[in-house]
Amino acid sequence: MNYTTAHNREQILESADEDYEDCEQAIKIVCSMLSHTLIAETASFMTLASRKLYPVAMRGNPATPAATSLREYHFIVLMVKLASSHADGRAQDFADNRFAVHNLLLEERKHEHLAEHFRMLMGLWVKEAWDKQREEDMEKQQRHAWEKKTKKLQEERERKRHEAENSDQDNDSDINSDSDDTATQESHSPASPAVQIDGEDDDEIVAPNLFALMASRENDTYEDEETASEKDKTSSDEMEMSSDEETSLDEEMFGE
Structure with missing residues (x-):
């Protein structure tokens, strides 16, 4: 948008009453506050209106009612104010100035075509x-939507990061807990005489304890010795009994 600055517009408004006879200057001032799409149509309208509203003869006769009316509500001043309020977005000032220009154009019936052109x-x-x-509202909405989406993505990343950190902490806690439980079980479990080894068929293979095996062998040897001794004793007793029986039998036979 090719708008003049607010300071320049204030200077324009202050000097508009003195320079109103220079219509070309007024058109440049107004067009400098408008977009390029409005310049051509606005310049054409102002040029036509200036020719219809300000004949040279009227300017030299300030006593005429038309000249007095134009001087009080001058077309150039109103158009400059109208363009300024439009550029600044002052809706109420724009409406008031538009109404004033329209009424100015309707003061004489022969200018109705100018009023129609002005309305267009x-x-x-x-x-x-x-x-x-x-367009500005759409840009604001898009910017707001983008900011909202960006914030949501950041929150999602933060949430996932916290979840990952919490998961790692839980895993570390579980590992430490399992290690503590294993250490506790090993410290409190009694010494077993055998070591269990997992095989391919999931059968438990028991490896004998060396000390238990030696003790078992000593017990077996001791038991074998006792058994042999008992057998010898039994055999001796049997032999003695057999000898006694033979002696008794001989005595009976010879005694008869």
Whole structure:
């Protein structure tokens, strides 16, 4: 948008009453506050209106009612104010200035075609203002949606990061707990005489304890010796009994 600055517009408004006779300067001032799409139509309307509203003869006769009216509500001043309020987005000032220009054009019936042309021009101005406002609103919505989406993605990343950290902490806690349980079980479990080794068929193979095996062998040897001794004793007793029986039998036979 090719708008003048607010400071320049204030200077323009202050000097507009003195420079109103220079219509070309007024057109440049107004067009500098408008977008490029409105410049051509606005310049054409202002040129036509200036020729119809300010004949040279009227300017030299300030006593005429038309000249007095134009001087009080001068077309150039109103158009400059109208363009300024449009550029600044001051809706109420724009409406007031538009109403004043329209009434000025309706003061004489022969200028009704100018009023109609002015209404058409104001329709273009208003449409552009609405389009500009809608574009700004759309940009705000897009920016808001983008900021919202970005914030949501950041929150999602933060949530996943916290979940990962908590999961790692839980895993470390479980590992430490299992290690503590294993160490506790090993410290409190009694010494077993055998070591269990897992085989391919899941059968438990028991490896004998060396000390238990030696003790078992000593017990077996001791038991074998006792058994042999008992057998010898039994055999001796049997032999003695057999000898006694033979002696008794001989005595009986010889005694008879």
